[in-house]
Amino acid sequence: MIVRSLLFVPGNRSDRFHKAVAAGADCVCIDLEDAVPPDGKSGARADVLAWLAARDTGAGKVGVRINQLATLDGMKDVVAFAEAGSQAGFAMPDFIMVPKASSAALLDALLGALSYNRFSDHRVRLWPVLETVAGVRAADELAGFAVGGGLLFGGADYAAELGVAMEWEPLFHARANLVEAASLIPDVNLLDVPWLDVGDQAGLRAECERVKALGFKGKACIHPAQVAIVNEVFSPSASQIAWARRVVEAGEAAGGNAILLDGKLLDTPVYLRAFQLLKSVE
Numbered sequence: 001m002i003v004r005s006l007l008f009v010p011g012n013r014s015d016r017f018h019k020a021v022a023a024g025a026d027c028v029c030i031d032l033e034d035a036v037p038p039d040g041k042s043g044a045r046a047d048v049l050a051w052l053a054a055r056d057t058g059a060g061k062v063g064v065r066i067n068q069l070a071t072l073d074g075m076k077d078v079v080a081f082a083e084a085g086s087q088a089g090f091a092m093p094d095f096i097m098v099p100k101a102s103s104a105a106l107l108d109a110l111l112g113a114l115s116y117n118r119f120s121d122h123r124v125r126l127w128p129v130l131e132t133v134a135g136v137r138a139a140d141e142l143a144g145f146a147v148g149g150g151l152l153f154g155g156a157d158y159a160a161e162l163g164v165a166m167e168w169e170p171l172f173h174a175r176a177n178l179v180e181a182a183s184l185i186p187d188v189n190l191l192d193v194p195w196l197d198v199g200d201q202a203g204l205r206a207e208c209e210r211v212k213a214l215g216f217k218g219k220a221c222i223h224p225a226q227v228a229i230v231n232e233v234f235s236p237s238a239s240q241i242a243w244a245r246r247v248v249e250a251g252e253a254a255g256g257n258a259i260l261l262d263g264k265l266l267d268t269p270v271y272l273r274a275f276q277l278l279k280s281v282e
Contacts, residue, residue, distance in 0.1 A: 001061065003027055003150055003189040004218035004234035005227050010035035011044035011064070017051050023224035024231065027061035029127075032077060033068070033099050041073045049084050052093060063095035063127065069106050078113050085114060092124050095149050100157070101128030102135040107145045125149030131157035136174045139181035143188055150189030152220060153178055156196070166196075168210065179215035194220040201229060208233035236277055247274035 007025035009016050011032040020028045030051075036044045048064060055062065066077035084090050092114075101107065107126060114124055128135070128142045131154020135142065143151060155171050164170035175192070182190040192211040195204040204226055208219055218234045221227050236244070250261045251271040259266040 001026070001148075001189075002217065003191065005221055005230040006150075006152070006191055006218065007221045007224065007227055008035065008065075008194070011048050012036045012040045014047040014051055017055075017062075020224070021060045021062060023227050025221060025224075025227045026218070026231075027063060027094065029063045029065050029095075029097055029220075030093075031065045032073075033065050038073075041067070041076075045077060045080055049080060053084070053090055055091070057091050061094045063097055063125075064093045065097035065099060065127075065129075068100050069098065069110060078110060082113050082115070095125040095127050097127040097129060097152065099129045099154070100132055100135065101130060101142055102132055102138055104138070104141050104145070107142065111145075127152055129154045130174075130178060131155070132161055133158070136177055139178050140184065143181045143185045146182075146188045147185060148187055150191060150217075151178060151182055152191050153193050153216075155193030166193075168207075175211065175214055175216070182217075183215065189217050190215070192216045192219040194222045195226065196222070198223045198225065201225075205229050205233060240277065244274035244277040247271060248278060251275075 003026045005025040007020050007023055007028050008031050009020035009028060011030050012035070017030065030048050032041065032044055032048065052062070064081075066081075067073035069075070069078070081092065081096070085092050096110070096114075098107065098110065107128065111126070125148045126145050127149045128146055129152045130136050130139055130142065136158065139151070153175060155174075156166055158174055159166040159170060162170065178190060182188045192207070195207055197203055208230055211219065212234055219230045221230055247259070247261060247266060247270065250266070251259050254260075259271060
């Protein structure tokens with residue numbers, strides 16, 4: 001599944017879960033980590049499990065961001081989902097988002113605790129959040145755990161660790177590294193950090209266009225009002241689809257020979273780009 005937009009919703013606001021699912025995002029992530037204060041973790045965890053047990057699994061893709069694995073709350077999250085998953089009739093979330101991911105061993109341990117392994121077709125998908133220097137450096141390895149799920153760039157925490165502003169220039173190197181890492185593994189979505197100024201839609205659109213040009217597949221959202229812009233920018237336009245269709249048709253007609261279209265000789269990478277674009281809208 002190609003993911004353009006992922007909408008976060010606080011785990012302690014169960015009244016918003018259905019609204020988030022209906023907001024038009026490609027998937028929704030219920031957040032037990034940053035959005036929930038320490039004294040609200042237990043209550044939020046219980047609310048999320050109860051909502052998941054009763055939800056219509058066909059209504060949309062819904063995942064959960066657990067707490068950092070190397071914390072007590074993170075361990076409690078894993079135990080709670082492992083126990084719930086062993087109960088008849090309980091549908092696990094479509095994915096588990098793992099904050100501050102930096103260790104393949106911890107991700108393997110998580111999958112093991114949930115009675116899965118990363119090579120199984122019947123498993124919960126993972127979304128590692130790469131928001132530390134160690135995580136970005138380990139991106140090539142961690143991307144292997146994101147097949148069928150994705151990687152999220154946690155630019156705010158990454159900038160804080162570096163001691164820099166959350167602006168384009170300081171974060172460019174990390175973003176470029178993540179694009180390369182995600183490109184090496186098939187079926188891995190790569191999403192950018194949310195745009196934090198909810199009222200600045202022009203700024204959101206500009207950054208979406210910038211990270212799309214760099215190679216990101218989408219962007220996370222922290223408010224439903226951001227979803228439509230993100231979906232629009234990360235969807236191919238009608239003219240792009242028409243161009244791709246003509247290229248693919250010309251390539252098929254060429255039967256493996258050089259492709260000539262509108263007087264231009266097109267090489268294989270252009271054909272593959274057109275083919276991938278059409279595949280993304282199927």
